[in-house]
Amino acid sequence: MTESDHQLAARLATEAGELLLGVRAELADADAKERKAAGDKRSHDFLMAALAAERPGDAVLSEEGADDRIRLTSDRVWIVDPLDGTREFSELGREDWAVHVALWVRNGDHGELVAGAVALPAQGVTPATPDVAPPPPAPATPRVVVSRTRPPEVALAVRDALGGTLVEMGSAGAKVAAVVQGLADVYVHAGGQYEWDSAAPVAVARAAGLFTSRIDGSPLRYNQSDVLLPDLIVCRPELADAVLAVTTR
Structure with a gap:
């Protein structure tokens, strides 16, 4: 069965995150600048290749890629951040970095986000649409x-x-x-x-x-x-x- 857009977003974000954990381990002894550059490039390359294979008719907007303006006339556009929080990624042991994969679909004049996933690789979780549990009750102090x-x-x-x-x-x-x-x-x-x-x-x-x-x-x-x-x-x-x-x- 073909993956839904929700499933694809979650899988690709998770797999990119696993790739980034591998980069972190591989370059543990390198300097932070090298880890940042390698993480950005390898995650971007992976996501671009995967989306081209899985959704060849869709446009992609990535932080690490050139802005292909064809997206402005496309009905489906993936919006990705291959590595959000490069500083935290480069600091070994930090968990507050992520991979973002979202899908925008044209709907009238503006369009809407219809699917999305945020992989938190160092935490081992990927919150993703369509079913995301609401947060637990709030504490007294926001x-x-x-x-x-x-x-x-x-x-x-x-x-x-x-x-x-x-x-x-x-x-x-x-x-x-x-x-x-x-x-x-x-x-x-x-x-x-x-x-x-x-x-x-x-x-x-x-x-x-x-x-x-x-x-x-x-x-x-x-x-x-x-x-x-x-x-x-x-x-x-x-x-x-x-x-x-x-x-x-």
Whole structure:
């Protein structure tokens, strides 16, 4: 039986993650720059070859590849980040890095994310559509997940407004997965990301019943001419109004 798009996204993200674990082991004695470069290239090459074989009629947008503009007239576009969190990947022992595989399908003027998977190879899990368990009940004190360096001011403002605490973590995929897994409650980012940074994580978050939007409350749009998508919110739905009250003021 032919794999569904959901199954394919999950399998390819997982297999790319296993490849990256092999790269990490192989280059354990190399410097971090070499590990980063090898991880990015080998995972990208694997995903591009696999998608060309499994879905030859689809377009692909990858962080590590040239932007083939044919995607703008395609009905199906895979949006992939072969290695999200290269710094964390290069630091042996860190688990907060990911592989993103998402599928966008044209639907009217904008199109929608219809499948996605976020492999967390060092954790041995791959949350993937269509069935993602909702997070467990929230704690009394909301947890706002932020980057280890330079957390955006808007995230700090949300933390203060909610009376919450900060959880520091690496890649965008790992941060969104932390909300899905119930390890954090809010992820607010501003200051620069691209479609591949959030497409698969947003697809997974939506499947788990989480709220997603731009920080001004507008919808997240993918397969756009300009692939810059600099801000987003992913949070528990019951916190969405309180978060938006901060980010839209």
